[in-house]
Amino acid sequence: MSLIEITDVRKSFGSNEVLKGIDLDVEPGEVIAIIGKSGSGKSTLLRCINGLETISKGSISVAGAQLMDDEVHLKALRLKVGMIFQQFNLFPHLTVGGNVMLSQMVVKKTPRPVAEATARKMLERVGLSQKFDAYPDELSGGQQQRVAIARALAMQPIALLCDEITSALDPELVAEVLAVVRELAAEGMTLLMVTHEMKFARDVCSRVVFMHEGRVHEAGPPGEVFTNPQTPELKQFLGLH
């Protein structure tokens, strides 16, 4: 059984069908890059997996648990799957440490000392242990995004969803965030990432999924997808003619 099973998922906004039947199985430890044109439904797919959007049809299950639209099931799912956003979305009223500790304490009821120890460990992992008491607005974008990663990791998820997590960053800050992701991948974390960093996808990912008009148009190992695209749409997307 796969870790994440996405079966015939459809999602419409009003009369606009954005996902037109997505099938995708993700094995534990897989690192998947989702690529595709703007508006092809990449973000929507990730948001559905995290229950931020309710799907119109089909099913999603994570580690055997079905995604359902009530608070108990949603919470169970979100404990398994973390999400990192393009705009970081750190809590500006809390310190870096507070950001990483909050959900452990209120969702998992972890005692404060334990939560703090976990927070310090996770911040260490993303190379920001010295920023524990800083506020988000005192950090660079790259540092903020690394805190967001630590915050998600502190919940001990079995998979991470990353939606263009380097797109809001200045070019010189992209590398430090990707280095953290690369490390996570090496440690065996299951990752689903929407990205425009083709080189990174080629180096790090085990599979590349090309989405086009709400469907998985082409998928395969990066070697095949990038060097030998089958469909004209993917060729055009990659700039090969």
Add this chain to the structure above:
Amino acid sequence: MIEFTTWDILRNLLLAARWTVVLSLVSFVGGGIVGLVLLFLRISKRKSARAFAKYYIELFQGTPLLMQLFIAFFGLGLFGIDVPAWLAAGLALILWTAAFLGEIWRGCVEAIGKGQWEASASLGMGRLQQMRFVILPQAMRIAVPPTVGFSVQVIKGTALTSIIGFVELSKAGTVVTNATFQPFTVYGLVALIYFALCWPLSKSSQILERKLNVAHRNH
């Protein structure tokens, strides 16, 4: 005829102004509590709760406070209660204040970006936890200036309770005028006392607002 010095007038007015202050505090605190309930209803996931809060707010913001006072005064009487003016005054002002504070605070909650809701949801927080730990702490910061600003409206609103017979600053103004036949002096002084109560609040609201804007720009 007894001669009234300006000092006599002022002293009487100041004594009555205590009740303006008390009623304002009661209305503001009570209205704040009810307003918080309204806020939660207004942003609830349940459609009926949202609709109730919406119509409540429209009703109280769309009708004169004076009418609300009359209805509280005469309406409570229908239940066979002998309604003292202070009770009707307090009740009407609390309900009226709640409508405005609820609406002001809703604006503040909605000013918090969608990303904050999504990030906290993706960390597994339930709706109440999101409100309690993520949204409200941020919304409260931006809510302070308009809330302080609205307290001025509450103080001025208490003047209307004189019309249903609650004896506060405005009522005292009328009583003292009838005794002294010096409306110009008396109402002038009444206005100045209100000004002394309201202006510091208006000013602090403005200053807080400016501080907040500066803090925002630095982010």
Add this chain to the structure above:
Amino acid sequence: MNYQFDFGWLFEYYPQIVKGIAITIELIAVGGVAGISLGIVCAWVRALGPAWLKPVVAAYVELIRNTPFLIQLFFIFFGLPSLGLQLGELQAANLAMVVNLGAYSSEIIRAGIQATPRGQFEAGASLAMSPFETFRHVVLVPSLERIWPALSSQVVIVMLGSAVVSQIAAEDLTFAANFIQSRTFRAFEAYIVSTAVYLLLAILLRQLLAMVGWAIFPKRAAR
């Protein structure tokens, strides 16, 4: 509660109510137009006017915004005669509303003017317009457009606040309700009916102001 509601008096007293509505409408029509005009003048003074006039206008605005309308009304109606200015009930009510809305709207309009990009003033100046011409032809309308929703809300607030003019015996809607309740002893019903009428007036006034907004800011309607 064993109270029997009785709205039978409506048939006998509806002329009073209609007259009261007419006066309430008259008050807000005059108060609205003159009040906003006064507000524009005051906003101009505070934003761009002569330095010596600014503190005078500022004092007026602060004084009005920090005192109850009821007291302003009493001061005008009962207090001003000792300065030799004797006004009728309606005149006093009208004046009080203009003075009141003038202060509030000037603050709102000023915010609209302050939000005008610097470049607009500079562009006006570069076209050889005087500061006043720039204000009149370049700055004013977009500023009003910016704050029209806030200004509309304030007009509605002032309309609802006008209920207190009944206290100086101006024969508005509230006066009619008071009159009816004193004759019929049907206080609750009389106030419920007039409250409903006020609510209706508030809704209609909001619509009307939105339409006025579309009329004077055609760009907005096109959007």
